Amino acid sequence: DVKVTQSSRYLVKRTGEKVFLECVQDMDHENMFWYRQDPGLGLRLIYFSYDVKMKEKGDIPEGYSVSREKKERFSLILESASTNQTSMYLCASSSRARLNTEAFFGQGTRLTVV
């Protein structure tokens, strides 16, 4: 059974804290993605990575950074959390080798910044 695992389901952090969201996949996928989901806005791509140590900005990268030191792990970092980063964060992975690149999603991390 394929799996994308996010380290936390719920997180509460204070404004100004540095926050790490972790994502691990066990499918040997090359591509990994971080999205945030907000009501009425759907999923918006923050960053993605198509290989180890490679990253590309998505549509809303401001205030975020990422790290991909190993193929199976993709971390999202909020350098200094702000209340407007309160959201649901979804990690996904997909294979670059297959033409039909279905993305597999984690369960999501609901982050509240107070």
Place this chain on the structure above:
Amino acid sequence: GEDVEQSLFLSVREGDSSVINCTYTDSSSTYLYWYKQEPGAGLQLLTYIFSNMDMKQDQRLTVLLNKKDKHLSLRIADTQTGDSAIYFCAPRGGGGNKLTFGTGTQLKVEL
């Protein structure tokens, strides 16, 4: 980048058909996906269509693609309460690996 538009809400009676619509802007989209998100969960792939097809049927699901108008629809026959969820349209751009998601349509099935 790609823009993907969906209606935010749809309400149907149990047993009726549901039709969820999606428009997109990238004419080079190769695969077009429908994902389902149940409450408190991540997204799961429901079905997809390749861009050289007009229609794909999979049990209660029918996907229609109008490439000329860049319009995609998902029809669910005999809608059940278990179909209540958010449905996302996600075209895959011709440029590679990225999926762009629509705003999602919240389907509510009433008894």
